[in-house]
Every structure is written in C-alpha cells, then in structure tokens.
Amino acid sequence: MIIISLVGLSLVPFVHADTWENSTITVSVTDNEYVTKSIIRDIAITILDDREEFEKFAGWNNALNGTGIQFKLVAENGDIQINLVNHTSTKKYSAFTTFESKSPGIISAAEITIYEIEEISSHELQMLMRHELGHSLGLGHSRDSDDLMYPIVPYYTSYISQANIQSIESLYN
Numbered sequence: 001m002i003i004i005s006l007v008g009l010s011l012v013p014f015v016h017a018d019t020w021e022n023s024t025i026t027v028s029v030t031d032n033e034y035v036t037k038s039i040i041r042d043i044a045i046t047i048l049d050d051r052e053e054f055e056k057f058a059g060w061n062n063a064l065n066g067t068g069i070q071f072k073l074v075a076e077n078g079d080i081q082i083n084l085v086n087h088t089s090t091k092k093y094s095a096f097t098t099f100e101s102k103s104p105g106i107i108s109a110a111e112i113t114i115y116e117i118e119e120i121s122s123h124e125l126q127m128l129m130r131h132e133l134g135h136s137l138g139l140g141h142s143r144d145s146d147d148l149m150y151p152i153v154p155y156y157t158s159y160i161s162q163a164n165i166q167s168i169e170s171l172y173n
C-alpha cells in the first residue's frame, strides 16, 4: 500500500513554527478494539528503540538525546493521543496529525490518527508513527524523497536522520 501522510490541509514548509513548552511530552494510545500488545510494541519502538545505523535512528528518544526533549509512553491522557482506526481516510491519508494550541506558537496537545490499522504491517505502522511523531514535534514535510518527513513516507529510509534532529534543534533553541 502507498503510505501517505499529511499534516494540516496544504503543503507546509519543512518546519512549522509551533513547539511544545514542556520538555517531556507524554504519549498514550486510546484504548479500543484494535489495540494489541504487538501494536503497542511497534509504537514503543518508534519512541524507545535505541538502534542506530548510519546515524539514523529507529526511536525518537535516542535521536532527541541532547535536545532536552523526550517522549514518555503513559497509559492514558497523553499530551499526544494516538487513535487507531480501521476505516479508510476520506482523503486517502494513511495517518494524520492535528494540534491544539491554547496560546500562539505553543502546542498544548496533539492527536495522531492511524487509518486501516488491520491492513498495515508492523513495519508500516512504525514508519507512520516515526513520521507522525515528527509532525507532533513541529516538523513539516521534506522535499527529499528519502527523508522520514517526505509526504509519502519512504519504506526503506523511514528512520530519523541528523537533518530531522537539526530541524528540531532549530525549532526549540
């Protein structure tokens, strides 16, 4: 399947301006019939996995080391809420991130929706989660087709790069 992910309604620049105020951003998965142990494991990998190959990271926390920002998986009421659904997006997206903002420039909450959860592989779920967590930190889309933040998430290179980290550092410093 083609993995397409968009944030917002139009093409956005490489970074958007909004950022989190808190340095620990909690993440939880909304409990429903699609939540399984293996899905929770796949989501955890995209946050906690410390594999690192050719300076590309599988998990965000290792990549974010040194930025002061970390994700934390919690059982419920996360700053970022992940919703797993099995229907198709009306706009044919594979995943989507929306934000809430209580004051200008500050992200107060985010919601990540993953569509067709029973149709995607474990690898595809991890690709999508890494990409959407990138959006949740404030990254927009890249024009580089090998980049995690390319709108059509690259199957083999969907890992977190130094370029992604530098973009986050420029946003938060």
Ligand SMILES: [Zn+2]
Binding pocket: 005, 006, 007, 131, 135, 141, 149, 150, 151
């Ligand atoms: Zn996207």
